[in-house]
Amino acid sequence: MQHSELIHDWNTVHGAFDWSTRHGVQLNDETLRDGLQSPSVTDPCIDDKIKLLHLMDELGIASADIGLPGAGPRAVRDVEALAREIVTNRLGIQPNCAARTVRADIQPIVDVSQKVGIAIEAATFIGSSPIRQYAEDWTLERMLHATEDAVSFAVREGLPVMYVTEDTTRASPETVKALYTTAIECGARRICVCDTVGHATPHGVRQLIRFVLDEVVKPSGEDVKVDWHGHRDRGLAVTNCLAAIEEGAHRIHGTALGIGERCGNAEMDLLLVNLKLLGLHDWDVSRLNEYVTLASKACEVPLAYNWPVFGEDAFRTGTGVHAAAIIKAETKGDAWLADRIYSGVPAGWFGLHQVIEISPMSGISNVRYWLKAHGYGTDEALCAHVFEAAKTCDHTFSDDEVHAICRSYAGGVQPSAAAAD
Template sequence: MKPEELIYDWNQLPGSHDYAAVKVELDDETLRDGLQNPSVTDPPIDKKIELLHIMVDLGIHSADIGLPGAGPRAYDAVLALAREIIDHDLPIAANAAARTVRADIEPIARIQQATGLPLEVGAFIGSSPIRQYAEDWDVDRILAATRDAIGFAVGEGLDVMYVTEDTTRSRPKTLVRLFSAAVEAGAKRICLADTVGHATPHGVRRLVRFAKDFVAGTEEPVKIDWHGHRDRGFGLANALAAIEEGVDRVHGTALGIGERIGNVEMDLLLVNLHLLGAHNHPIDRLPEYCRVTAEMCGIEVPYNYPVIGDDAFRTGTGVHAAAIIKAMQKGDGWLEDCVYSGVPASIVGRSQVIEISPVSGLSNVRFWLSQHGYDPDDEALCEAVFALAKRCDHTLSRMEIEREIARLQAARA
């Protein structure tokens, strides 16, 4: 049977968003915003370069390669990454972060001149009332900094993305004044930043519509970015809401690393856009993307992390395993991959795994034995392993199962 005959997809009912028509770009913040997470280590440059190449293979359009104004180590890393893109003609655009001050923008200009790589400046400045109050800023001061910094960047031949930090808690009138000043000074993008993960999908939709109305009123070819955090757990949902409302680019990081609990998970964004038909590039290197990030940053991937975690396609439950096994017996790889999984394991180079646990049935045992070179029709063997599983409080390891097999074989001898 055809897939569409086997899955009734409520996501695709009339009135649903047509993701196949989406042309959104993806900006990878792993090597800048991601490394601000207090629990990660700043990796050596060779690992950053390795990750950059994987980004290319995943079809990611651009990458934030650092904040060179932060110091010599940061400057050297951005310079090396820029050279890598030029030397290997990598099909990925690059941007670099900066406070909205000349001192942060000048190092980016130097790197562009040294390498010949066109760089976009992500110039950020706080815009919300709470931030203004804490910093003792007023809007006029922010406007003056905006005009000066963007004018300087444009004069140095740099493209500018103007990032209003805490956009999702900023007053509309303030945003209009700041966006207007930025566009008049030469900014080609405005970035809506949910800096503290405050927004809900409803709030995102309203903000993006507001920004699109502003851009339409300028009659300038200004693009709109979405930069989200996940403090309230809305990161991915907010990114999809922003895409549905028509932003041009969305930011994310591998494994969602970033300030506090992090950013939109680039890996999960890629999976969902791929499944929705908006990202047609292969994503089979996604596990490697996450593994390299975890290793170079010194963090662990949770066992239950979607798609990438060890348990993403692993089951020890009897009912689930029975359905997967029956699908396998039909010889249909798609059916096997989807009967008990919302994400086909094969799109990320993985496969369904059946284990033996206290909630397993005999079908789990027979399948496991057949997959590991034992006779699945040996009833005594099946019963022995099944009984062991029912006595345990955990999923059996291969060592435990083979120890029980050896015990039975020794008794038979």
């Protein structure tokens, strides 16, 4: 039977969005800037930052925010080191740096760009919502003047500019249009729409992106790209990213494990998973688990056991019905089938595999599978002994616990040397 006959995909029935029309959407990794603004993360050493940069490049992430050099000497040193790494190793990933819409923040980007010999996109940002304007006592006139001065300065100094409006999802249409139009007239060729506080729903995202494309980009007559940068305060970050892609955004921002301010940013790892599943990302993602693991370790962010795809439990089951189905699929000699029978994401794409364990919810097939896989053969009496122990426990057994149970049976059973852990 053909694989296409084994899954009826309701995601593609009448009225579904045609994702093939969105090939070419890019990703911008904010792990090393916005991600590090979380008060709960550790700023990694430069060696780990460089390793993460290489993994981003290998995973096909188009660009990365490598820091905010206006923050101080350490930030400048790290930005320079990362930019130099891109040049020295001829990495394909393109660097950008955050900056407020003030010359003092842009000048360090200019200095590093000229020193290293690489174009660094200046991501100049300014708040745009009425609530921010009220708190800051900003007038629109003042904001437009700051925009004009900063963008013009960056362009004159030879930097490509991404003009970023913070809190765009709570800003008025008139303000959004005025700010972006001014930035484009001053030379910005990329604008970034931001859900800075995680306010938006997918409907709101679509309305906003459509407004920016129709009312700002098209009338400008310029080749201006639109980015989407969203936060996960409502838990909608990845969903909102997909909505932005549907509506025509050219580049999407995210961070490893979703780290960042408050509840964090859209999860870059999950964006890659979803874009891969949708056919929008053609790169090899087998090292994505390494990217997640390194980010978790370097930033000292624990990886939740139930984190999609990369959490400890993502491809792990102790349930009898689930395990039996996987085992039957493996018995058919069909790895594709075994990797999808109880998984919406194929583990093999990411260098991972299905794991069958023994718990109070297990069937006898779990025990037979585990014992055989660990070198104990097919002794049915031993299998019954382990199965009985499982039914009286209150948790999923660790491998060490099952080995101990086997040793307690009939004087101690040992696995064969060939299959022993």
